[in-house]
Amino acid sequence: MVYIKTNTTFIPTVGVRENPFRKLEIRREAQKNFSADKFFFWGIIFCLGSIILQFFLILESWRRLPLQLPLFYSHPWGETVLAKPLELWLLPAVTAVFTIINFILAVTIFGENRFLHRILVVASLVVAVAMLYDLFKIITLIT
Numbered sequence: 515m516v517y518i519k520t521n522t523t524f525i526p527t528v529g530v531r532e533n534p535f536r537k538l539e540i541r542r543e544a545q546k547n548f549s550a551d552k553f554f555f556w557g558i559i560f561c562l563g564s565i566i567l568q569f570f571l572i573l574e575s576w577r578r579l580p581l582q583l584p585l586f587y588s589h590p591w592g593e594t595v596l597a598k599p600l601e602l603w604l605l606p607a608v609t610a611v612f613t614i615i616n617f618i619l620a621v622t623i624f625g626e627n628r629f630l631h632r633i634l635v636v637a638s639l640v641v642a643v644a645m646l647y648d649l650f651k652i653i654t655l656i657t
Contacts, residue, residue, distance in 0.1 A: 554620070557635040561613040564642035568606035568649050578657045602652070609645040613638045 582596040616634040 553632065554635055557639055558613075558617060561609070561617075561638050561642045564646045565606050565610050565613070568609065568646055571649055571653060572602055572606070575653045575657055579653075580656060583652060583656050602649070605645045605649045609642050612641045 576599070579599040579602070581598070583599060583602065584595050584597075616638040620631045620634040
């Protein structure tokens with residue numbers, strides 16, 4: 515329902531519809547604002563760089579990896595901590611999925627709220643740094 519202002523009173527109108535493209539316009543405006551935001555831009559660049567660096571770290575050390583390596587440190591010590599080298603690809607995959615979801619949420623849903631937008635970018639940065647650090651430590655421990 516839309517209210518039309520006449521002089522000093524608001525009259526509710528039932529048959530008048532709001533512009534259906536207004537949300538799309540707001541979303542495009544938010545995307546333009548975020549592309550101009552340096553924190554958002556450098557957050558994306560750093561997360562993508564972290565994913566690419568993880569990818570190349572795994573490829574570079576692939577031949578030197580043993581048949582089993584410690585990956586699941588939250589499990590009790592023993593066989594449950596060990597994983598196949600192929601499961602090492604979970605780290606860049608988790609980073610990529612988390613980063614993509616957070617940046618899509620930052621642009622679409624929380625486009626008008628700068629605080630939530632920055633929290634999502636910082637969360638992506640923390641996950642990217644943590645996964646890169648974990649991968650680096652696992653590879654240097656093994657090789």
